[in-house]
Amino acid sequence: METHLRSVVKGISWRIIATLVTTVVVWLISGEVSMALFAGASDSLVKIGLFWGHERIWQRILWGRIYPYSP
Numbered sequence: 001m002e003t004h005l006r007s008v009v010k011g012i013s014w015r016i017i018a019t020l021v022t023t024v025v026v027w028l029i030s031g032e033v034s035m036a037l038f039a040g041a042s043d044s045l046v047k048i049g050l051f052w053g054h055e056r057i058w059q060r061i062l063w064g065r066i067y068p069y070s071p
Contacts, residue, residue, distance in 0.1 A: 011048045
């Protein structure tokens with residue numbers, strides 16, 4: 001089981017990478033830096049919350065987990 005903080009940090013670290021990709025793609029398509037920055041920031045905020053929620057839900061699902069053997 002992960003702590004809430006670990007889930008948040010994982011989400012933020014991934015979103016930094018993904019936000020850079022989104023920002024560059026929107027900039028290349030639109031040619032507008034302001035639009036690219038807005039799209040990257042908006043996308044990042046929404047998806048951090050969604051990622052956190054997704055992680056927390058999966059922490060409650062026992063299916064497919066392998067537990068270490070302890071004699």
